[in-house]
Amino acid sequence: MVIRMTAWYAATSFLLILIAASVLYGTVAGNLRAEDRRILTDTAANLRLLVADTPAFAASSSAAPTADAPRASSPGSGFIWFRLIAPDGRIERETAGMDREVPLAGFAALLALRPGAQDFATVQNEHGAPFELLSERFTAGGADTIVQVAIDRARDQRVLIKDRERLLFMLILSLGVCAAIGYAIARGGIRPVARIAAAAGSIRATTLHERLDTSDLPGELQSLAATFNDMLDRLEASFAQVSQFSADVAHELRTPVNNLRGELEVALGRVRSAPDYRDVLGSALEECGRINRVIDSLLFLARAEAAGAEPRREALDVAAELQAILEFYEPAALDSGIGLVLRADARLIAPCDRTLFQQAVGNLVANAIAHTGRGGTVTVALGPDAASAPAPMLRIDVADTGSGIAPAHLPHVFDRFYRADAARSSLGGNFGLGLAVVRSIATLHGGTVSIASTLGIGTVVSLRLPLRAV
CATH class of the missing domain: 3.30.565.10 (Histidine kinase-like ATPase, C-terminal domain)
Structure with a gap:
């Protein structure tokens, strides 16, 4: 029972911790992705304004990251790439190396984009590097332009990997802690029951007067102990009644049996006449009748008290x-x-x-x-x-x-x-x-x-x- 209680407690506690850890990890991952998408959205908005205010920007052949593109001190760690595409599919401007890191095929199909709509995607390039992508079609200067923005999520991945390692370690540690605490709680909870069982096992016919001490038992077990004590009261009363009943039966049968034996011994003490033997036999028959009445009465009482006894009405x-x-x-x-x-x-x-x-x-x-x-x-x-x-x-x-x-x-x-x-x-x-x-x-x-x-x-x-x- 202790093992089962420990297993149930440990499993339940571990499940709750696992759910909490999963929610926490999912929240952190979701916040990181939401932050990346916010940066992508802000970058796309800045590009829309830049194209609208400087039409020559899209037509320039140079390629450089935006002023606020870097998120870290080195490329490849939160770095942002962008690409501007004409309605005919011609690339007007893109960050240097973007075609190698995030090819055009990784973004949403150009024709599937509706004006003003944004399409997000999470992909890995051929080198296994993770990226969060944004594709958006907007109108500037009377012409449609498609902007594609990508952010490197390598740093996010490293953060999430470390978080997973920490959570895995904490889960393994918590499983052991839950099992230890569950075992201690189970042993503590079962100790009063074991004490009751030991007390019940020590009761013998000569110690039916003993009772369980309910003063230091938990409230949940006090009713059990009180019921057990009530059962002992009934057993003690029944045992005393059986003992008295046995003594009474022996007492009641001893007198007629002794009378019968005494009369027979006297009759056999010497040779007697037929009338004397007749008197002895008559007295013996009377004593046998008294014994028979006691036995009949006892048998009737036993049958009457048996379960299912029913009179013939x-x-x-x-x-x-x-x-x-x-x-x-x-x-x-x-x-x-x-x-x-x-x-x-x-x-x-x-x-x-x-x-x-x-x-x-x-x-x-x-x-x-x-x-x-x-x-x-x-x-x-x-x-x-x-x-x-x-x-x-x-x-x-x-x-x-x-x-x-x-x-x-x-x-x-x-x-x-x-x-x-x-x-x-x-x-x-x-x-x-x-x-x-x-x-x-x-x-x-x-x-x-x-x-x-x-x-x-x-x-x-x-x-x-x-x-x-x-």
Whole structure:
């Protein structure tokens, strides 16, 4: 990445310098040519005036440079030649040696010139010497005359060659400087990223509490580091949850497994009668059932949280389903001296998975019965949820008259294996998974579940489910 950044920086900077150098060189060359043409134009104007004021000048046979012709102290360095031609093509006057340096064929065709028009050209003679040429037709004394003026550009060429050499040297030097600066900038820019990568690579399962220091990072990377720290927060929380989950699973399975092993060891300790073996096997079967319920609940939670999980919906008469569920739990409630009451004033149809709906409401009813003392009441109320606009939802409240739950425990009652009692006892088959299953079922259906409780009065768990498919 450093090499790529260096190459891009060097190439971009060098391209800008090359463009600037080309513009500068072109400007200098253009200014030199413009200056030469200005001199040619001024010389042609002077010749027009001279011919107009002195008609005999064009007819003279002598040839000499104009008074202001020389641009340097020696011929061939900015020297100016001129030639006057009659309309019939006869050369009336020219600078000595002009026919050798700049022959007539190098200028524009005589017949192509219009009166008053100027024609410029840049040529090289047979010796390779560069010249800037001007041809102009004008009228003086009632007769047309053609003037041809040439200026030696050898000095300009030498200046441009030196400029090219200097620019080439500067370009080569600037390429190296750009590469060095680009490398330094790339290394400096990539250093914080390398530090982040090194910090990320040093994080292990035992150091998930460590975070990246964002105080000295560039603004562009602070959001990246903050996002990475947020990811570490989630990973740490998830890892802690997995660790706690593993410990809870081991704890929950250890009790029934130990009970099962103890009973079998006692049974095998001596020869027993058939009724005794039957009792041991019955107790072992009960412990196996408890283990099976834990495993089934965990498998359900894992499947419910998997991506793409979707319940098999069907149109349920919710009131009829609630009545069937209460009838199922009625014998257990009567044995505990607890009354079951159903309040369903409206007939509501909801798209739900029948099995999951029965499991969720059944868990709530069983949990309410388990936490309600003799003589208490468990009430199941059904109705539309008034606070669910614009999406219509139904609300099922399962209320008991038990001892209630302390406010400190309420935020955690839907967590797996969480139980409000400090001992986390498994008596009565309470594994702390029932409310976690209810929440997963509600989420699968696009609904929610909430809880409210008052110590000494009771608890109300509210299950909200959509009245139409989501």
